[in-house]
Amino acid sequence: MKNNLPIIELNHIYYRYDRENVLEDVSLRIEKGAFLGIVGPNGSGKSTLLKLILGLIKPQKGTIKLFGEEIKHFRDQQKIGFVSQKANSFNSGFPATVYEVVASGLTKKMGLFRFLRKQDEDKIVKVIKSVGMQQFMNRNIGELSGGQQQRVFIARALVSEPELLILDEPTVGVDAENVQSFYEMLEDLNQTGITLLLVTHDIGAISDKVTNVACLNKGLFFHGTSSEFEEQKIKGISEIYGHDVHLLSHEHHEGAHT
């Protein structure tokens, strides 16, 4: 695959819930090897955009291509790893060990009626080690802290060896100390060639980590490299949020004060 091949291509996407437009004319290309941060306030359509890319909903207008293929024909979902907002997506009392949760990441790749083989088991252990969770392998997921759980979910997404990793507000509920090491882990992953798409409202935290930034508020207001974003951030972001914002440096871990 060529390096500049777009992994995700959105062309003039429109999406509405009931009568309200959530996304208006959004066009976006994400190239292989990028680390794109999509930022925007609550209700700006970030989660809707992710659901569209994941194929959970369909746009009313516009086209989506994944790995060069129309989304309705796309069957290689194992190329995409997904880490959702932890708090919303699972029952913390669920009796599953870290190992079992990570193993479930192989479900689609293995296909129906197949069982874990020795090499799959080795892969699961390896990926748990790579996120630093080996000592918790046989603990129930509900017994872990928010940051540890999020590492487990990253491992679940990585175990199928995806080319694209999508993260939806992954640091919500993770304490400040762990947020830093969490982003370092993402940077390391990006270095290994995995394309990353990170959605967050925490502008301050990501602008020095990602390679590209897209600002979303129904429409796309800015899309460029992170250094271009830095240059015009105050003006651009004020427009998106509709009022003044003051960016804090990443050390504060507070993100944007709006």
Next chain:
Amino acid sequence: MISGILQYEFLQNAFLSGIIIGAIAPLLGVFIVVRRLSLIADALSHVTLAGIAASLFLGKYSTFFLGLNPMYMGMAFSVGGAVLIEKLRTVYKHYQELAIPIILSGGIGLGVIFISLADGFNTDLFSYLFGSVSAVSRADLWTIIIISLFVVLTVVLIYKELFLLSFDEEYAKATGIAAKSIHFIFIVMVALVIAASMRIVGILLVSSLMTLPVAASIRIARGFKQTILFSVIFGEASVLGGLFLSYYLDLAPGGTIVMIAVLILILTVLLKKLVSGRAV
């Protein structure tokens, strides 16, 4: 009692079907509980009652239905009820739990009408309500065996899909697994197991065999497979203990089985408290 089992066919039927139900009801129960669908078993058991009452009623007028095991009609109603619950869950997207009381009350309403049309309760119907192990026929036993084989084989084959769907439905859908079909197969299995279990514990108590062993297991198990294992062990202990006790003390088997399951649950809760108290 052992000699009785060797000697009498009805005791053999009762014990074999009890052993099978004691394993498969909690096996599916684990998935039901973790998906927070515990009340579905109650709704479907009442729909099963409507099916059985309909079969008994039709048996008065048609020799075909008179000869037909009422369990089959109960099973058909149960599967139909399961399909309706799924349809209603998509109609009431924001109130998905509404599907359960709708089907539950519909099942009771229809059941009561058929019972009155069939001239009220008779002993046969009573045995379906509260369970009557002595009424388990060889034909019932064979039906239970076939259903169990189907359920166990299906759970083994689609275990990883069922696990993922139960743990994180949104993620399961995002990864592109056939979530709708898997869920449909699951709900049909639940309907079949409920219809198969009612001979042992009765319609009114069938959900207890799917939830109580799981409620106990979830307190102490580590991981999902262990939860299933402990649930099945507790389910078996309840059924076998209940059958033995009811035989020697001349108690209602269904009720005895459920009370042993409750006792196991209380013991695990106390044990867990004791252990975690020590750890602190």
